[in-house]
Amino acid sequence: xxxxxxxxxxxxxxxxxxxxxxxxxxxxxxxxxxxxxxxxxxxxxxxxxxxxxxxxxxxxxxxxxxxxxxxxxxxxxxxxxxxxxxxxxxxxxxxxxxxxxxxxxxxxxxxxxxxxxxxxxxxxxxxxxxxxxxxxxxxxxxxxxxxxxxxxxxxxxxxxxxxxxxxxxxxxxxxxxxxxxxxxxxxxxxxxxxxxxxxxxxxxxxxxxxxxxxxxxxxxxxxxxxxxxxxxxxxxxxxxxxxxxxxxxxxxxxxxxxxxxxxxxxxxxxxxxxxxxxxxxxxxxxxxxxxxxxxxxxxxxxxxxxxxxxxxxxxxxxxxxxxxxxxxxxxxxxxxxxxxxxxxxxxxxxxxxxxxxxxxxxxxxxxxxxxxxxxxxxxxxxxxxxxxxxxxxxxxxxxxxxxxxxxxxxxxxxxxxxxxxxxxxxxxxxxxxxxxxxxxxxxxxxxxxxxxxxxx
Numbered sequence: 001x002x003x004x005x006x007x008x009x010x011x012x013x014x015x016x017x018x019x020x021x022x023x024x025x026x027x028x029x030x031x032x033x034x035x036x037x038x039x040x041x042x043x044x045x046x047x048x049x050x051x052x053x054x055x056x057x058x059x060x061x062x063x064x065x066x067x068x069x070x071x072x073x074x075x076x077x078x079x080x081x082x083x084x085x086x087x088x089x090x091x092x093x094x095x096x097x098x099x100x101x102x103x104x105x106x107x108x109x110x111x112x113x114x115x116x117x118x119x120x121x122x123x124x125x126x127x128x129x130x131x132x133x134x135x136x137x138x139x140x141x142x143x144x145x146x147x148x149x150x151x152x153x154x155x156x157x158x159x160x161x162x163x164x165x166x167x168x169x170x171x172x173x174x175x176x177x178x179x180x181x182x183x184x185x186x187x188x189x190x191x192x193x194x195x196x197x198x199x200x201x202x203x204x205x206x207x208x209x210x211x212x213x214x215x216x217x218x219x220x221x222x223x224x225x226x227x228x229x230x231x232x233x234x235x236x237x238x239x240x241x242x243x244x245x246x247x248x249x250x251x252x253x254x255x256x257x258x259x260x261x262x263x264x265x266x267x268x269x270x271x272x273x274x275x276x277x278x279x280x281x282x283x284x285x286x287x288x289x290x291x292x293x294x295x296x297x298x299x300x301x302x303x304x305x306x307x308x309x310x311x312x313x314x315x316x317x318x319x320x321x322x323x324x325x326x327x328x329x330x331x332x333x334x335x336x337x338x339x340x341x342x343x344x345x346x347x348x349x350x351x352x353x354x355x356x357x358x359x360x361x362x363x364x365x366x367x368x369x370x371x372x373x374x375x376x377x378x379x380x381x382x383x384x385x386x387x388x389x390x391x392x393x394x395x396x397x398x399x400x401x402x403x404x405x406x407x408x409x410x411x412x413x414x415x416x417x418x419x420x421x422x423x424x425x426x427x428x429x430x431x432x433x434x435x436x437x438x439x440x441x442x443x444x445x446x447x448x449x450x451x452x453x454x455x456x
Contacts, residue, residue, distance in 0.1 A: 036076075036140050036152035037061040037116070043159045044087055044126040045192035048238055053126040054190055055090070058154060062107050062142045063116030071110040074144025076119040078103050082136030083124070083156045090123035107142065126158050134158045163191030164198065164236065164263045165309035166244070175318040177252045177350075180211060183259050183314050187290060188241040195236045197266035198290075201274060202228040202246060206352055206404070207254030207318065211247035213283030220280050224354060224402055228283075229274055231266055234290045242290035253405045254318035255351035255442060262311040313357075320351040321444045322405065324363055328428060328451030333417050338376060341413040341453045343367070343397075343428050349405035353442065360436035361398035365411065367428040368392045370455045372421035376414040383411075396431075415455065425454040 038060045045054045060078075064071055080089050081101035091097055095105035105120040119142065135157035142149040167186040175181060189195060202217075204210055205225040213219055217230035236242065248259065264270060327344040345363045347353060353362045369375045375395055386394035399409045429450035432439040440446065 033065050034071075034074075034142050034144060034147050034149035035063045035065070036119075036142055036149050037063060038138075038140060038152055038154050041155035041157070042124070043157050043163070044124055044130075045163060045190070045238075046126050046130055046132060046158055046160045047128060048192040051128070053128070053130075054192060054238070055123045055125045057121055057123055058138065059121040060119045060140060061116050062119045062144070062149070064110060064147070067110070067113050067115045070112055071147065072145045073109040074107040074142060074147075076105040076107050077141045078105060078120065078122070079139040083138060086127055086130035086134040086136075086158055087156060088125050088127055090125070092120055092122055095120055095122065107144065109144070124156060130158045132158055132160050159191075161191050161193045162189050162195035162236065162238070162265055164189055164195055164265065166261060166263055166312045168312050169314045171315040171317075173317045175250045175254065175257075175316055177250055177254050177318050177320050179250045181248050181250060181316065183246045183248065183261075183316075185244045185261070185312065186241050186293065187236065187244045187263055189236045189238050192238050194238065195265040198232040198234070198236060199264050199266040199270050199274070200228075200230040200232055200244075200288075201260075201262045202230070203258075203260040204228075204248055205258045205354065205356055206402070207251045207257045207354075208259065208316065209249040209251060211249050212285045212288075214285050214288035215283050216287045218275075218280035218282045220278050222278075224356065229271065229280065230288050231271070232288065232290055234292075236290075241293045243293050244290065248316070250316070250318055253320075253350055253352050254316075255320045255322060256354055256356070256437075257316040257318065258354075258356040259314045259316060260311070264310055315357060318351070320442070322351040322353045322442050323348040323445050323448070324353075324430065324439060324443050325448045326365070326428060326430060326451040328453050330454045331415065332456045335417055335419050338414055338416045339455070341415055341455075342410050343413065343451065343453065344408050344410045345399055345403065345430070346408040347403045347405055351442070352403065352405045352407075353437075354402035355437045356401070358436040359401050360434060361401060362403040362409075362437065363439060364396055364398045364431045364434060365428050366394060366396050366431060367413070367453065368394055368426050369415065370421075370424040370426040370453060372419045372424050373415040373417055373455055376416050378413065413453070415453075417455065420456055422456055423454065424456060425452050427452055 042056050044056055047053050079102050084101050091103050095103040097103045107119045108117045137153045137155055140152045165188050169183045169185045217228045220227045325346045329342045331339040331341050333339045383397040397411045
């Protein structure tokens with residue numbers, strides 16, 4: 001399993017999209033190419049202590065790129081020949097088996113405005129005596145009218161062990177700064193072995209705080225929030241479900257917040273990897289315990305067989321504002337000199353600003369070289385030029401993805417003075433409508449979002 005420092009902000013992929021292709025045909029077939037969305041992989045638990053093998057479900061959808069036209073009803077072909085030696089399939093009512101290893105499923109049409117439709121949800125269960133480690137692919141193809149998709153696939157394997165997972169908690173919006181909330185999830189084991197202990201990782205972003213610091217957890221503060229590592233001693237057996245409730249305080253500086261958590265069977269090695277080289281401080285409050293919400297059966301312990309649902313992220317947005325203010329500079333020199341202008345983005349608060357989901361810059365500034373100067377050597381990782389090719393060149397530079405309240409970030413802009421022009425200046429301004437993080441949505445005063453660079 002990936003360490004928590006790599007989990008936070010990672011894009012977790014739950015499905016594979018097959019690239020689309022179509023045959024010659026009417027306009028909709030050219031514009032509405034079909035895509036198949038299906039789980040990238042799944043692991044089938046072998047038999048448990050009672051000889052039963054849990055069933056996994058595979059949900060498949062069909063979508064298209066352009067939703068302007070109508071796409072007629074179609075068909076999804078599912079081929080399970082590669083897994084037939086170790087797995088049994090349960091077909092839904094809309095799927096008609098053509099043979100023991102292939103079925104054709106009816107797919108509803110897509111009216112104008114509809115981007116995707118469910119195609120089939122079928123069950124898979126490991127056969128008695130299936131070899132651990134056996135694997136193969138379920139393969140899919142779709143057709144609707146004259147539009148066809150390229151094939152897609154799901155890797156299926158057999159494994160023995162616990163399969164811990166977290167349910168996806170609801171995202172929260174409109175939270176009041178200074179209030180309290182909680183993230184409620186369910187921890188479950190859908191494998192065929194018991195997890196004797198659980199290692200739980202939590203991360204609350206900078207505008208949130210843990211309302212309790214438990215004695216069986218250790219905590220670490222960092223630039224974007226607080227992380228916790230907890231060792232839970234309750235055994236989680238196959239079929240058992242526990243309630244996991246994390247209390248959070250919503251800070252006065254909260255705005256776009258994020259809560260991440262993950263679980264895996266405990267091991268000394270996993271705990272050491274998550275600790276890394278950081279310093280952690282043990283909590284002093286009551287011990288964090290799991291509260292069962294379903295009965296369980298006993299079994300032996302093994303590593304987690306399918307970690308795809310071990311990690312979840314929850315967005316918690318507060319009703320708050322952050323006033324960004326742009327500061328410029330005055331520089332001077334003789335012809336031939338290179339001088340450094342400074343542009344500063346100050347966050348006057350009260351909220352900090354962070355794009356912990358999309359990873360967008362808090363602010364992107366736009367400017368051109370003042371008359372008689374040339375921009376020299378901007379950092380390529382943070383700055384770029386306009387692609388429209390017009391003169392004079394327009395430059396863009398971005399901040400990091402977070403900026404604390406009352407903090408600032410400065411750009412250094414090297415300018416070569418080609419000729420002295422008294423009072424030469426340029427305006428630097430923020431782009432206020434980035435779709436990934438719109439300044440206009442949180443900044444109550446856009447009038448101070450521009451500044452000047454003055455040369456001589």
